[in-house]
Amino acid sequence: MTQPWTDIKNTDLAIVMGGNAAEAHPCGFKWLVEAKAHRGAKLIVVDPRYTRTAAVSDYYAPIRQGTDIAFLLGVIRYCIANDKIQWEYAKNYTNISYLVKDGFSYKDGLFTGYDEMKRDYDRSSWDYQLGADGFVQSDMTLQHPRTVWQLLKDHVEQYTPELVERICGTPKDKYLHICEMIAATSAPDKAMTSMYALGWTQHSKGAQNIRTMAMLQLLLGNIGIAGGGMNALRGHSNIQGLTDLGLMSNLIPGYLSIPTEKEKAIGDYLATRQFKPLRADQTSYWRNYDKFFVSFQKSMWGDHATKDNDWGYDYLPKLDVPAYDILRMMEMMNEGKVNGYFCQGFNPILSIPNRAKTTAALSKLKYLVTMDPLDTETSNFWRNFGIYNDVKSADIKTQVFQLPTTCFAEEEGSLANSGRWLQWHWAGGSAPGDCKHDTWIMAQIFLRVKKLYQAEGGAYPDPIVNLTWNYADAEEPTPEELAKEVNGYALADQFDAKDPTKLVAGKGKLLVNFSQLKNDGSTSSGCWIYSGQWNENGNNMARRDNADPGNMGTFLNWTFAWPVNRRVLYNAASCDMQGKPWDPSRKLIEWNGSKWVGNDVPDIAPDAQPGKVQPFILNQEGTARLFTRALLRDGPFPVHYEPFESPVKNVINPAIRGNPVARIFQADVASFGDASEFPYAATSYRLTEHFHYWTKHNRVNSVLQPEFFVEISHELAAEKSIQNNGWVRVWSKRGEVKAKAYVTKRIQPLICDGKAVHVVGIPLHWGFMGAAVKGWGPNSLTPVVGDANSDTPEFKAFLVNIEPTTPPAVS
Numbered sequence: 001m002t003q004p005w006t007d008i009k010n011t012d013l014a015i016v017m018g019g020n021a022a023e024a025h026p027c028g029f030k031w032l033v034e035a036k037a038h039r040g041a042k043l044i045v046v047d048p049r050y051t052r053t054a055a056v057s058d059y060y061a062p063i064r065q066g067t068d069i070a071f072l073l074g075v076i077r078y079c080i081a082n083d084k085i086q087w088e089y090a091k092n093y094t095n096i097s098y099l100v101k102d103g104f105s106y107k108d109g110l111f112t113g114y115d116e117m118k119r120d121y122d123r124s125s126w127d128y129q130l131g132a133d134g135f136v137q138s139d140m141t142l143q144h145p146r147t148v149w150q151l152l153k154d155h156v157e158q159y160t161p162e163l164v165e166r167i168c169g170t171p172k173d174k175y176l177h178i179c180e181m182i183a184a185t186s187a188p189d190k191a192m193t194s195m196y197a198l199g200w201t202q203h204s205k206g207a208q209n210i211r212t213m214a215m216l217q218l219l220l221g222n223i224g225i226a227g228g229g230m231n232a233l234r235g236h237s238n239i240q241g242l243t244d245l246g247l248m249s250n251l252i253p254g255y256l257s258i259p260t261e262k263e264k265a266i267g268d269y270l271a272t273r274q275f276k277p278l279r280a281d282q283t284s285y286w287r288n289y290d291k292f293f294v295s296f297q298k299s300m301w302g303d304h305a306t307k308d309n310d311w312g313y314d315y316l317p318k319l320d321v322p323a324y325d326i327l328r329m330m331e332m333m334n335e336g337k338v339n340g341y342f343c344q345g346f347n348p349i350l351s352i353p354n355r356a357k358t359t360a361a362l363s364k365l366k367y368l369v370t371m372d373p374l375d376t377e378t379s380n381f382w383r384n385f386g387i388y389n390d391v392k393s394a395d396i397k398t399q400v401f402q403l404p405t406t407c408f409a410e411e412e413g414s415l416a417n418s419g420r421w422l423q424w425h426w427a428g429g430s431a432p433g434d435c436k437h438d439t440w441i442m443a444q445i446f447l448r449v450k451k452l453y454q455a456e457g458g459a460y461p462d463p464i465v466n467l468t469w470n471y472a473d474a475e476e477p478t479p480e481e482l483a484k485e486v487n488g489y490a491l492a493d494q495f496d497a498k499d500p501t502k503l504v505a506g507k508g509k510l511l512v513n514f515s516q517l518k519n520d521g522s523t524s525s526g527c528w529i530y531s532g533q534w535n536e537n538g539n540n541m542a543r544r545d546n547a548d549p550g551n552m553g554t555f556l557n558w559t560f561a562w563p564v565n566r567r568v569l570y571n572a573a574s575c576d577m578q579g580k581p582w583d584p585s586r587k588l589i590e591w592n593g594s595k596w597v598g599n600d601v602p603d604i605a606p607d608a609q610p611g612k613v614q615p616f617i618l619n620q621e622g623t624a625r626l627f628t629r630a631l632l633r634d635g636p637f638p639v640h641y642e643p644f645e646s647p648v649k650n651v652i653n654p655a656i657r658g659n660p661v662a663r664i665f666q667a668d669v670a671s672f673g674d675a676s677e678f679p680y681a682a683t684s685y686r687l688t689e690h691f692h693y694w695t696k697h698n699r700v701n702s703v704l705q706p707e708f709f710v711e712i713s714h715e716l717a718a719e720k721s722i723q724n725n726g727w728v729r730v731w732s733k734r735g736e737v738k739a740k741a742y743v744t745k746r747i748q749p750l751i752c753d754g755k756a757v758h759v760v761g762i763p764l765h766w767g768f769m770g771a772a773v774k775g776w777g778p779n780s781l782t783p784v785v786g787d788a789n790s791d792t793p794e795f796k797a798f799l800v801n802i803e804p805t806t807p808p809a810v811s
C-alpha cells in the first residue's frame with residue numbers, strides 16, 4: 001500500500017475493484033467505514049459478483065473477470081475527453097511531458113519488437129529520447145507528437161464506453177456514472193483510494209491491471225496525498241514481510257535482486273541497478289544500491305565478505321531463468337529434474353493450479369518434507385481420498401517427512417502489514433506436543449549441512465561454511481537477535497556525513513536507520529528498508545503509543561513503518577510546487593520556508609527546495625511513470641487482452657490469444673480449453689468464514705461454512721436444470737469437482753458483445769483434512785498460466801462446464 005490502512009479514513013472516494021475487502025480484509029475495512037461515517041466518503045465496487053463489499057457500497061457495477069484494463073483505459077479516456085486531469089500534478093510529478101524514442105510504436109495489440117516464437121519482446125525501443133547530457137528530453141507544452149501525453153491519448157482513444165460495454169459486460173449507463181464519480185477526484189483537494197487484491201493480480205496480465213489504475217490515479221493527482229493511493233491489500237498476515245525480506249527466488253531482502261547468470265562480476269550487477277538520475281536535480285535513490293547491497297553481504301558473511309572478494313558476490317546464486325517460482329518448480333518436478341522439496345507453511349496441492357499436475361509432480365520426488373502445524377493435504381498427497389479415485393497410491397514412491405512446527409501465534413516476532421507497519425507481537429500460547437519453531441528446525445538443518453560441508457568439502461562449500469551465525473544459542477536464534485541483525489550494525493565507528501568529528505554510531509552499535517549504510521564494508525544490514533526497526537532506542541516495532549496530534553491517522557509512535565517510519569509513500573506529492581498541501585485541511589507535510597515539516601516523515605530530503613526536486617525519488621526520473629519504458633515485460637502501456645481461457649473472442653485483436661507474453665509451458669498447452677467445450681467463465685475466491693485451508697480444521701468455522709459449493713445465477717440454473725442446493729459436476733480441461741449449487745441473484749449473466757456470459761463462482765476453502773465436509777476446491781480445474789511479469793497464476797478467469805449430478809460418496 002502507498003498509504004497505511006489508517007489513512008483510508010481520510011478518503012473522499014474508495015474504489016474496490018479486484019478485491020472484496022469487507023470479506024477478505026474486514027479489520028482494515030473499518031477505516032473505510034470511518035471515512036463513510038465521518039467524511040461522507042463514497043464507495044464504488046466493480047466485481048463480477050455482488051459481494052459483501054458491494055452490499056455496503058454507494059455504487060456497484062458488474063464486470064466480466066479479466067477485462068479491467070479495458071474498463072480503466074476507458075476511464076482514462078473519459079478523464080482526458082472531459083479535461084478531468086490534475087494538471088499541475090500530472091505535469092510536474094509524472095513523465096507526461098517526456099519524449100519517447102521514435103522507434104517505439106503500438107499496432108494491432110502488439111508493441112514494437114514482438115517475437116512470436118519466443119513469446120517475448122525486444123524492448124530496446126521502449127524508452128525515452130535522451131539528450132547529449134544523458135538527460136531525458138521533454139516538452140512541457142505537451143504538443144510534441146512523441147510526448148507520453150500524445151502517445152497515451154492515442155493509445156486510449158479506442159476504449160469508448162460502447163467498446164467497454166462490449167468487452168466488460170458493464171452496462172454503459174452504470175459505467176458512465178462511475179467515470180463521473182472517479183473524474184470528480186481530479187480536483188486538487190479531492191482524494192480517491194484504490195483498494196485491490198487478487199481480483200487484479202491473479203490474471204495473466206495482473207501487473208498491468210494494477211498499472212492501469214496507477215496511471216489513472218496519477219492523472220487525477222491521487223497518489224501520495226492524504227486519503228489517496230494505490231493499495232495492494234495483502235493476504236497472509238505477513239505476506240508483505242515475505243516480499244520485503246526477499247523470499248522470492250529472484251529477490252534479495254529490501255527489493256534488491258538476485259544477479260543473473262550474465263552478471264559475472266559485481267560491476268556488471270551494480271551497473272544495471274544503481275541508476276543515475278535521468279533529470280537534472282533528481283535524487284534517484286537507487287544510486288545508493290551499492291550501500292544496501294554491500295551491507296546485506298556483510299550481514300550474511302561478515303568478515304568473509306571483503307573488498308578483495310567483491311563482498312562475497314560469488315557466494316550468491318545466479319539466475320538462469322527469470323525466476324524459480326512455484327509454477328516453474330512444479331514443471332521441473334514433473335520433468336523429473338527435482339529430487340527433494342521442502343514445503344514450509346504451504347499447501348500447494350490445494351493452492352496452486354491444476355491439481356492433477358501437482359500430484360504428478362510431487363509423485364516424481366524422492367522425498368518431500370513438510371513443515372506445518374497442521375496435517376495438510378500436501379503431506380497426504382499420496383492418499384486416495386475416495387471420491388474421484390484419481391490418486392493411485394500404490395504407484396507413488398515419494399517419501400514424506402512431516403516436521404510439526406508451531407504456528408505464528410505461538411511465537412514472538414514481527415508481522416509486516418499491508419500498510420508497511422512492522423508490528424511486534426508476543427506469543428499467545430505455548431505449542432502442543434513436540435512441535436518446534438521454524439527457526440529451530442532451520443537452524444538444525446543449517447548446522448548439519450555445514451558440518452557435512454566441513455567434513456567432506458564438496459563443490460563450493462564457502463557460502464555455507466562462511467555464513468555468519470553469531471547467536472547466543474546456535475541451535476535456535478531468537479527473534480530479537482534476528483530483528484537486530486536485519487536492522488544492521490556499525491562494524492566500525494560511524495561519523496556524521498557533514499561533521500566528521502561527530503560519532504553517530506560506535507562500533508558494534510545498532511544503526512539508527514539506512515541513511516547510515518555504507519558501501520565500504522563498515523556497516524551491515526539484513527534488509528535496508530527495515531533499518532530503524534530496532535536501534536539503540538530499542539524495539540521500535542513494539543511501540544504502542546496511539547497519539548495522533550495532527551489527527552491525520554499517521555500515528556508516528558505506533559510500531560515502525562518502513563521506510564524510516566514514513567506512513568504515506570510519495571507524500572511530497574501531497575504538496576503543490578510551492579510546498580503547500582493541495583488540501584490544507586488534510587496536511588501530511590508542508591514546506592515552512594526552510595524545511596519540510598508536518599504529520600508524516602517527509603519523502604524528500606528535509607531541506608529540498610519545493611518545486612525543484614520531484615517526489616518519486618526512487619525512480620531515475622524523479623517522477624512517476626505513465627509510460628514504463630522497458631520495466632514491464634508486456635508493454636509500456638496496458639492493453640486489453642482476454643484471459644487465456646475466455647468465453648468470448650478478443651473483439652479488438654481477434655488473432656491474439658491471452659496476453660502474448662503470458663508465461664506458459666509447452667507441456668500445458670494441451671490442457672487449455674476453449675469456449676466451445678467449456679462455455680462458462682469461472683472464478684475463485686474467499687469466504688470471510690474461512691482462512692484458506694487451515695480453518696476447516698476448526699469446528700467453529702466448519703459449522704459456519706461446512707460445505708463446498710459453487711455459485712451460479714438463476715438464469716444459468718434454469719438453462720441447465722440445476723436446483724438450488726442440488727449437486728453439480730463442474731469440469732474443465734484439467735479435472736472435475738462435485739459440489740452443491742448455490743443459486744443466487746448475486747451473480748447475473750453479463751452481456752458481452754451481444755452474447756450472455758455466465759459466471760461460475762468457486763470458493764476455495766475445502767479439502768480432505770480437518771473437520772468440514774470434504775470436497776476439492778477450484779484448483780482441480782484451474783490452468784497453469786502465469787502473469788507475464790510476476791508469474792502469478794490466472795486463478796480468477798478460466799473456463800468450465802457444469803451439469804446437475806448425483807451426490808458423491810464421501811469417505
Ligand SMILES: Nc1nc2c(c(=O)[nH]1)N[C@H]1C(S)=C(S)[C@@H](COP(=O)(O)OP(=O)(O)OC[C@H]3O[C@@H](n4cnc5c(=O)[nH]c(N)nc54)[C@H](O)[C@@H]3O)O[C@H]1N2
Nearest residue numbers: 018019020024065066197198199235236685686688691692
Ligand atoms: N476470511 C478470509 N480473509 C482472507 C483470506 C481468507 O482465506 N479468508 N485470505 C487472505 C489472502 S492470502 C489474500 S491474498 C486476500 C485476498 O483478498 P481478495 O482478493 O479481496 O479476495 P478474493 O476473494 O480472492 O477475490 C476478490 C474478488 O475479486 C473478484 N474478481 C475476480 N476476478 C475479477 C476481475 O477480473 N476483476 C474484478 N474487478 N474483480 C474480480 C471476485 O469476484 C472476488 O469478489 O485475502 C486475505 N484475507
Ligand SMILES: Nc1nc2c(c(=O)[nH]1)N[C@H]1C(S)=C(S)[C@@H](COP(=O)(O)OP(=O)(O)OC[C@H]3O[C@@H](n4cnc5c(=O)[nH]c(N)nc54)[C@H](O)[C@@H]3O)O[C@H]1N2
Nearest residue numbers: 345346347351371372374405407408684692693694778795
Ligand atoms: N484457485 C485459487 N487458488 C488460490 C487462490 C485463489 O484465489 N484461487 N489464492 C492464492 C493465494 S493468494 C494464496 S495466499 C494461497 C494460499 O495457499 P497456502 O499458503 O498454500 O495456504 P494456507 O492454507 O494459508 O497454507 C499455509 C500453511 O501454513 C501453515 N502455518 C501457519 N503458521 C505457520 C508457521 O508458523 N510455520 C509453518 N511452518 N507453517 C505455518 C498452515 O497450517 C497452513 O497449512 O492460495 C492461492 N491459491
Ligand SMILES: [Mo]
Nearest residue numbers: 234235236239
Ligand atoms: Mo494470498
